[in-house]
């Protein structure tokens with residue numbers, strides 16, 4: 001699977017596990033904690049000293065960057081199992097809770113999620129707010145499940161601002177299908 005054509009900057013990270021061993025059936029948006037440019041976000045993951053990365057980065061102006069090829073497993077969500085199957089997206093955000101994101105960032109996230117769905121043959125982005133229910137949910141072949149970092153680690157990520165909007169994100173992405 002080729003990465004998204006929405007990418008306008010590529011800053012590849014060495015921090016990944018190579019090809020995924022599980023087909024993509026999740027998307028995990030993160031808050032990067034800082035209103036950073038896409039170059040800065042990818043730059044954070046450029047060194048091997050920091051054992052972290054993401055597939056895509058969205059800078060504060062809404063530009064989208066590629067950090068780890070979509071076909072490869074990034075090191076992003078404190079969960080090997082999740083990262084194996086999830087496209088991970090680091091989004092520029094405020095420094096503190098609720099880690100609010102700029103309208104441009106949110107708009108780019110909607111577009112990128114819709115694009116990931118389309119290219120991976122998914123017709124519906126699914127958001128289930130309760131952790132147990134979500135992880136128990138059997139994702140159908142044409143569906144993709146939203147997951148969040150706070151389910152896998154003692155972190156606030158992606159912050160309460162985005163948490164409150166994930167239902168809306170799914171609705172917007174699903175409304176765009178087939179347009």
Ligand SMILES: [Zn+2]
Pocket residue numbers: 029030031076077149157158
């Ligand atoms: Zn995170």
